[in-house]
Amino acid sequence: MPLKVAAFYQFAALSDFRELREPLRSFAAGLGLKGSVLLAHEGINGTVAGGDASIDAFVGELQHGALFGGRLSNLELKFSTASEMPFRRLKVRLKKEIVALGDMAVDPTRQVGTYVEPSDWNELIAAPDTLVIDTRNVFEVAMGTFEGAVDPGIKSFGQFKEFAAQKLDPAKHKKIAMFCTGGIRCEKASAYLLAQGFDEVYHLKGGILRYLEGVPENESRWRGECFVFDERVALGHGLRQRRGNDGAQE
Template identity: 85%
Template sequence: MPFKVAAFYQFAALPDFRELREPLRAIGAGLGIKGSVLLAQEGINGTVAGSDEGIDALVHELQHGALFGGRLDNLELKFSTAGDMPFQRLKIRLKKEIVTLGDATVDPTRQVGTYVEPSEWNELIAAPDTLVIDTRNAFEVAMGTFEGAVDPGIKSFGQFKDFAAEKLDPAKHRKIAMFCTGGIRCEKASAYLLARGFSEVYHLKGGILRYLEGVPEEESRWRGECFVFDERVALGHGLRERSDGSHE
């Protein structure tokens, strides 16, 4: 049977994140959920899979349950399907950051760039004064990206700081639009740039996955496939799973 996959994140103040680990693990295990969830003081980030009923129950608990007490009321969610279970087990891990930039001064719970809906993304990146930046690593970019996007040439998201310091200038680059797989890296990158004097910073809400899910293929400015961090490897328009499972 097909499995329902949920990718989610939210930057939210979770000072008690260590105490949330075991109760969340127990809830997920009880629902037959497998996957990976990161907890940190700055929020939550995860991709999990299970039955339709199990995933729906977990999402309801995250958004409305007593464990998080309404703190995940703006959870960024994307759903897809997998023919086989894409995870071996359920892992709940504690981290310093839910996506590692390595700069403790950046706080996405206080300030981020302007969210851009997928339906408005094409117009933004087509504007001649917009610098479009792919915040993913070079391997991911090689599999697919948006037309005209700058590849920072980084091996990990933590290197985005070096790219920004060397290649970006607030006086020259006045309008920046960034994107990533699910929205979390570009959202944190937007907070980083705003803190360093860039005034007009945009990021794709829900990331590439939401764009591929909602924008018709004939209107798409996406080229290639989107790498995902599970056994499905890559997804295309309509979040269709690659049929051959290859990495080519």
């Protein structure tokens, strides 16, 4: 029976994130889940896999349970399947950031760009005045990206600041649309660009995975495969697994 995989994140103020680690790990372990979850003062980011009922119980606790007290009610969530367990163990780790930009002044809980639904993405990126930027690393971009997207040539998300400083200009680039795997990197990048004086900044809600899940392949502007940080390696349209494990790691 296929396993259910839940990828999720939310920027939310979690001042007690250190105290949340062990109760969250214990709850997930009790459900037999495996995967990786990051906790930081700015929120939560993770992917876990297990049986349908276990995943549903875990997600329900995140969104509505006593552990987070309703602070994750706006959880960005995507489901997919795996023929085999894509994780070797369960990890719940404490971090300075749930996605490492390296600028602690950036706060997506206060200001982010405009969310764009996958159904509206094609029209936005086809507009001649839109600069489309892939916020992922060079390895991910090489596996697949959207038509016409700029590859920043970065090896880690923390290098996005350097790319922006060297290649982007608020006076020249009036309309920017960004995307990433699940939405978290482009959401934080949008907050960063707004703080740098860019006015019109958009990002793909739910990321590439939500787009591949909902946009028909014959209407898609996506080319290639989407790298994912587990042993499935890459997913295609409909979130179908396309490759076997080649040993790639996060």
